[in-house]
Amino acid sequence: MSSITLRDALGNSKTSGIYITLIALAALFIYTLYGAIWRLYLTPIAHIPGPWFAKLTFWNEFYYDVVLGGKYTWKIADYHAIYGPIIRINPFEVHIMDPEFHEELYVHSNKRKSNKWFWSMRMFGQQDNSAFDTLDHDKHRMRREPWNPYFSKQSVSRLQPLLIQSCVNKLCDRLAEHRDAGKPVIMTYAYACLTVDVISEYSFPAGTTYLDQPSFDQDHYQAWMALSKISHTLKQFGWLYPFLSSMPMWVTKYTSPETYLVLQQMELLKRQTTEIIARRQGTSDYKESTGRPSLMEAILDSRMPSSEKTIIRVAGAAQIAIGAGTLTSSHALKHATYHILANPPIHSKLMSALEAAIPDPDAPPNLKQLESIDYLLAIWFETLRNFHGVTHRLQRICPDRSLHFQNVEIPAGTPVGMTSVHVHNNPDIFPDPYAFRPERWLPLASEGQRLQRYILAFGKGSRQCVGMELGRAEVLTGLANVFRRFGRGMRLKGTERVRDIDVCYDVFNPMPSRESNMLVVEFGK
Structure with missing residues (x-):
């Protein structure tokens, strides 16, 4: 039983x-x-057209951005050709391909609030640590306030002769050593050493000194690019970066050397933040400030509450500034240098303009004088258009009101994005967009002014990149000095536009083909 x-x-x-x-x-x-x-x-955005498989799941975006390594930007353009200027590109996001709409989407704070989308911000690993990756509009304004005067045009102009020119002089010294030794230079790395030394000095009192080294450091540039390359994976799998960050450093060093370098830098920033706070409290003999302002000190001196001045917050803000400041400006310098050397008429016009404006190459002009060289500025604008700055779409969320595109209503709370690549390559605005033509910006007072409104390399509106003026000063100072001192003897060595320069992949930052040999230049006497 x-x-x-x-x-x-x-x-x-x-x-x-x-x-x-x-x-x-x-x-x-x-x-x-x-x-x-x-x-x-x-869904409230069901009326907006687009491919059904993109509306249904994120796996479509996963395929183009993770499996293919950053190709969704160009696939989105294909979708627009089929479905029109406003489409859905994943279950929640709307994308618009109309260059005139950017002034309605990317607005200043006095017009309306602009939030960022949490799902997209996961691609940077940390979230809600710095002004850049802050989601909420009001919190962003509070966090952005200490940055504004620090990165203003006046501050950059004041520091250009002391900091930027000093670093550019070191760069030129290293280039002269390579020239005298008959050694070519991978300018991709040389420019990255310049920009990281500048932005690190801006960010914390004891900056990096890569330009003091006889050769140009490669590891940290590769580390930032490696982190950029996995940005789409980090976005799709939000747990990944916290997992990598939580592992013991010795494990990360052997499993992911690039991630280890980035996390190692974060630890350095944390230590420097701790020392700055201790010095201010009189409990450390940490060396006094150089007299130049630093981002860390600007945050600590701000009116923000103490909860915004924690070690992780201040260090996170500095790390975001260093990553963005290193890659964007160095890529601009790389693209400009290639196109100048690859186009003899452009090279000749620039050299004539620089020699007229800078009679003595050992007595370089200040930023205001550099900005008076029209052809140099035309090259700067054409470079921004050509390399795009940020190739990924920049989404904005209007939290409290609907947006309208033509006769289509976009409900409040919807992530809406546009992409610089689509605007900069629009033939109706920039005829023959593949050609590098600085002349299209001349005269600057009329044609140049008209076209500038279509440049989205630094974003627009209340979330525009705070380091825009610093990047501009770096590129103008770098190009003017390098070409004034070495321009007559510079020539490309084995660099090809399609393979080494053109933007082929979007990893938030622009990326050339995976077979790229980078920008290599020889310096003749």
């Missing part, structure tokens, strides 16, 4: 398990089906 009872009990247990499994599968099916119906037909 007892054995029969046990058998029945076991049978009932198996039956119950089957029922529970079937119920769970049915619930999952219903949930999935409802989710699919919602995303395709019931």
Whole structure:
């Protein structure tokens, strides 16, 4: 009797398990089906066209950006050709391809609020640590306030002769050493050493000194690019960066050397922040400030509450500034240098303009004088258009009101993005967009002024890149000095535009083909 009872009990247990499994599968099916119906037909943005598989799931974006390594930017353009200027590109996001709409999307704070989208901000690993990756509009304004005077045009102009010119002089000294030794230079690395030394001195009192080294450091540039290359993966799998950050440093060093370098820099920034706070409290003999302002000190001196001045917050802000300041400006210098050397008429015009404006190459002009060289400025604007600055779409969320594109309503709370690549390559605005033509910006007072409104390399509106003036000063100072001192003897060595320069992949930052040999230059006497 007892054995029969046990058998029945076991049978009932198996039956119950089957029922529970079937119920769970049915619930999952219903949930999935409802989710699919919602995303395709019931969501407030269901009326906006687009491919059904993009509306249904993020796996479409995953394929183009993770599997193919950053190609969704160009696939989005294909979708626009089919579905029109406003489309859905994933279950929640709307994308617009109309160059005139950017002034409606990227607005200043006095017009309306602009939030960022949490899902997209995951691509930078940390989130809500700095002004850049802050989601909420009002919190961003508070966090941005200490940065504004620090990166203003007046501050950059004041520091250009002391800091930027000093670093450019070191760069030229290293280039002269390579010239005298008959050694070519990978300018991609040389420019990255320049820009990281500048932005690190801006960010914290004891900056990097890569330009003091006989050769140009490669590891930290490769580390930032490696982190940029996995940005799409970090976005799709939000747990990944916290997981990598939580591992012991010795494990990360052997499993992901590039990530280790970035995390190592974060630890350095944390230590410097700790020392600055301790010095201010009189509990450290940490060396006094150089007399130049630093981003860390600007945050600590601000009116923000103490909760915004924690070690992780201040160090995180400095790390974002260093990463952005290193890559964007160095890529601009790389692109400009290639196109100048690859186009003899442009090279000749620039050299004539520089020699007229800078009679003595050992007595370089200040920023105001550099900005009076029209052809140099025309090269700067054409470089921004050509390398795009940021190739990924920049989404904005209007939290409290609807937006309208033509006759289409976009409900409040919807992430809406545009992409610089699509605007900068628009032939109606920039005829023959593939050609590098500084002349299209001349005269600057009329044609140049008209075209500048279509440059999205630094973003627009209240979330525009705070380091725009610093980047401009770096590029103008770098190009003017390098070409004035070495321009007549500079020539490309094996660098090809399609393979080494043109933007082929979007990893938030622009990336050339994976076969790229970078920008290599020889310096003749």
